[in-house]
Amino acid sequence: PESAAPGACRGWADLLALHLAARVAPGAPHRAADHTAADDDGAGPAPQLEYANLAIRGRLLGPILAEQVPAALEMGADLVSLVGGGNDMLRPTADPDALAALLEDAVVRLRASGADVLLGTGVDAKDSPLVSRTRGRVAVLNTHVWSIARRQGAHVVDLWGMRSLRDWRMWAPDRIHLTTEGHRRVAQGALVALGLEPEDPRWDDPLTPMPPSPRLARAREDAQWLREHVYPWATRRLRGRSSGDERRPKRPQPGPVRVG
Numbered sequence: 289p290e291s292a293a294p295g296a297c298r299g300w301a302d303l304l305a306l307h308l309a310a311r312v313a314p315g316a317p318h319r320a321a322d323h324t325a326a327d328d329d330g331a332g333p334a335p336q337l338e339y340a341n342l343a344i345r346g347r348l349l350g351p352i353l354a355e356q357v358p359a360a361l362e363m364g365a366d367l368v369s370l371v372g373g374g375n376d377m378l379r380p381t382a383d384p385d386a387l388a389a390l391l392e393d394a395v396v397r398l399r400a401s402g403a404d405v406l407l408g409t410g411v412d413a414k415d416s417p418l419v420s421r422t423r424g425r426v427a428v429l430n431t432h433v434w435s436i437a438r439r440q441g442a443h444v445v446d447l448w449g450m451r452s453l454r455d456w457r458m459w460a461p462d463r464i465h466l467t468t469e470g471h472r473r474v475a476q477g478a479l480v481a482l483g484l485e486p487e488d489p490r491w492d493d494p495l496t497p498m499p500p501s502p503r504l505a506r507a508r509e510d511a512q513w514l515r516e517h518v519y520p521w522a523t524r525r526l527r528g529r530s531s532g533d534e535r536r537p538k539r540p541q542p543g544p545v546r547v548g
Contacts, residue, residue, distance in 0.1 A: 300466070301341055301369055303475035307487065308367075309337035309545035336544035340365075342537045345465070349373045349387050356537075357394045361401055363542055368398050369478070371408035371445070373429055374464075377422045378521075384425050388432030395440045405442040406481060407433050412448045415456075416463055417510055418518065445474065445481040455495050462517040 340363060342356040349372040360368045373391070376382045391407075398405050410426035413419040430448055437444045450473070452458060458470035466474065476491030501509075 298468075298471070299341075299343070300471040300474035300478060301343065302339075303472060304369070304478045305337065305339040305341075305545050306547060307475065307479055307484075309339075310547045311484070312337050336546075338542040339539070339545045340537075340542040341539040344535045344537055346375060346535065347372070349376050349390065353390055353394045357398065359540075360403070361397065364401070365398075365403050365542075367404045367406065367482075369406040369408070370394060370398070371406075374410050374426075377410060377425050377429065378419070382425055384429035384432065388429060388436065391432070392436045392440070395436055395442055399440050399442070404482075405440070406445060406478060407437055407442050408445045409433050409448040411450075411453055415454065417513075419463060443481045443483075445478045447474065447477070450474070450477060450492055451494050452492050457495060457498075461513070463513060464517075 340360075342359055344352075352370075352372045357368075357370070370391070373384075373387055376387055377384070395405050395407070409430040412423065413426070414423055426448075433444060436442065447453060452473050453466075453470065456463075458467055458473070459465070460467055473488075473491050476486040476488050479486050480491075
């Protein structure tokens with residue numbers, strides 16, 4: 289749900305925390321973190337899940353692992369979602385093998401702490417102009433993600449395989465970030481990845497097809513996307529900057545998730 293309130297639930301990890309909080313059984317406290325934490329605060333008639341969201345939009349995998357994983361370890365998180373690498377894959381020099389090695393090291397440390405880990409694959413951008421050029425690199429990293437999960441006993445939300453994410457209505461105008469409906473569906477997929485029943489059994493059903501757009505309309509949309517999103521991104525790259533450099537996590541400390 290969209291809200292201007294501080295700490296309000298917006299992204300898929302926020303929604304996942306809400307779903308998990310609603311399912312916490314009495315006497316079974318938990319602590320969770322996006323990129324890294326949820327715990328019983330003793331308030332109310334039932335245990336409260338505590339949740340921190342350390343994710344920073346636009347961050348590369350290196351800073352995620354260097355900054356957010358240690359924070360999750362310090363929190364003593366029971367469940368850590370560690371989904372990153374997509375921003376790296378946009379860069380032609382990205383090395384998915386090297387990134388996977390760093391990712392596995394982080395997963396090993398998290399698992400050694402006793403935390404369950406939720407990983408995520410990259411999405412299939414075959415229908416996106418320009419972004420589709422990253423498809424090979426993303427596929428290599430995805431293969432590593434599945435192998436890491438098998439070796440380390442982690443869970444994987446399969447974003448590449450989600451049929452619903454192949455619909456542009458699931459994506460924001462930048463064609464990189466999800467819409468509210470996209471986040472809702474990924475949260476359902478995360479429940480499934482954790483071995484839980486989704487609240488919406490049709491969470492991955494494709495949307496009703498829309499009539500194809502005229503070629504001229506598509507060309508105009510692509511031109512607008514290049515002007516408003518690709519050009520600013522390329523400019524930041526030339527200056528050695530990332531869109532996540534000045535951002536801060538919206539929920540850096542674990543706090544109770546209020547349900548209802």
